[in-house]
Amino acid sequence: MSVVPAAAHAAATLLRPTRPPAAPLSGLLARIGRTPMVRISRVLPADISPEVEVWAKLEWFNPGGSVKDRAALHMVLDAEARGLLRPGDRILDASSGNTGIAYAMIAATRGYHLSLCLPRNASAERKAVLRAYGAKIIDTDPLEGSDGAIRIARQLHRDHPDRYVYLDQYNNPANPQAHFETTGPEIWKDTGGRVTHWVASLGTSGTFTGTTRFLRTRQPRLQAIAIQPDSPFHGLEGLKHMETSIQPGIYDPSLADETLWAPTEACIELSARLAREEGLLAGTSSGAQIWGAIQIARRLDRGLIVTLLPDSGERYLSER
Numbered sequence: 284m285s286v287v288p289a290a291a292h293a294a295a296t297l298l299r300p301t302r303p304p305a306a307p308l309s310g311l312l313a314r315i316g317r318t319p320m321v322r323i324s325r326v327l328p329a330d331i332s333p334e335v336e337v338w339a340k341l342e343w344f345n346p347g348g349s350v351k352d353r354a355a356l357h358m359v360l361d362a363e364a365r366g367l368l369r370p371g372d373r374i375l376d377a378s379s380g381n382t383g384i385a386y387a388m389i390a391a392t393r394g395y396h397l398s399l400c401l402p403r404n405a406s407a408e409r410k411a412v413l414r415a416y417g418a419k420i421i422d423t424d425p426l427e428g429s430d431g432a433i434r435i436a437r438q439l440h441r442d443h444p445d446r447y448v449y450l451d452q453y454n455n456p457a458n459p460q461a462h463f464e465t466t467g468p469e470i471w472k473d474t475g476g477r478v479t480h481w482v483a484s485l486g487t488s489g490t491f492t493g494t495t496r497f498l499r500t501r502q503p504r505l506q507a508i509a510i511q512p513d514s515p516f517h518g519l520e521g522l523k524h525m526e527t528s529i530q531p532g533i534y535d536p537s538l539a540d541e542t543l544w545a546p547t548e549a550c551i552e553l554s555a556r557l558a559r560e561e562g563l564l565a566g567t568s569s570g571a572q573i574w575g576a577i578q579i580a581r582r583l584d585r586g587l588i589v590t591l592l593p594d595s596g597e598r599y600l601s602e603r
């Protein structure tokens with residue numbers, strides 16, 4: 284069973300409203316979201332105007348350790364509300380790791396099994412965490428990256444439609460909807476409505492899409508800046524170079540005021556500096572987010588730039 288109609292693979296807009304959970308959440312899953320926001324200062328170049336602020340939400344404070352808890356929870360609850368997911372079912376999806384870990388944690392709390400298509404070269408830490416939660420990993424060709432994992436997930440679902448509930452994070456409107464309902468309102472509240480620029484990197488694009496759409500309902504002049512890797516062969520785990528990848532159905536290229544092209548080395552170096560100079564042990568895509576925020580900060584006389592740090596550096600230590 285798929286939660287997304289087949290035609291949606293080609294669609295580039297939200298396809299249908301998602302459904303709220305039947306009952307309020309309690310326990311572990313109620314702790315997803317409402318992450319802390321901190322001001323970034325020491326890694327910013329000295330020539331930035333003192334009237335420009337950069338703030339970042341720390342998404343590893345989610346119980347599954349990344350921003351993807353938000354989307355995974357919303358996709359699971361939406362599938363439950365539609366009657367597509369029942370205890371004992373097996374969830375299927377493709378992930379570069381963080382969504383998989385989020386699903387695995389949620390599946391363990393709600394009585395589901397999980398099969399996850401994951402490129403074989405995903406970090407050892409990610410695989411170990413997934414196995415600890417009881418997930419089944421289906422290794423896919425590392426040379427094909429996240430697109431290879433998507434192709435295998437689609438194939439498995441085509442071959443065994445009754446074995447899996449395919450949540451399809453790249454085409455599932457509940458993914459950006461999670462950010463429309465949580466990340467966006469949190470940023471608005473945390474900044475007291477002062478946010479002028481929002482910077483986010485693109486994987487599925489759910490974080491960027493949902494948050495931008497919400498913030499524009501409050502501040503139509505908000506500048507939304509998308510970050511993509513500067514080449515198809517990049518080292519920024521979790522991010523997609525859209526032009527050369529399978530484009531997610533939820534990706535809306537018209538939303539961004541501007542796209543910045545992030546260089547891998549500079550972003551990895553920045554993520555290392557975040558740990559040493561700000562005490563923020565963050566992953567490599569966090570380096571890309573801060574790299575993007577710095578490019579914007581340099582041009583402004585005043586403004587409040589918000590970004591988020593998607594996951595913790597603990598998931599990359601074996602690669603550093």
Ligand code: PMP
Pocket residue numbers: 351379380381382484485486487488489490491520521522566568569593594
């Ligand atoms: N950074 C990391 C480390 C990720 O795992 C992801 C998700 N793949 C992203 C950024 C991008 O998030 P999204 O899928 O919402 O675009």
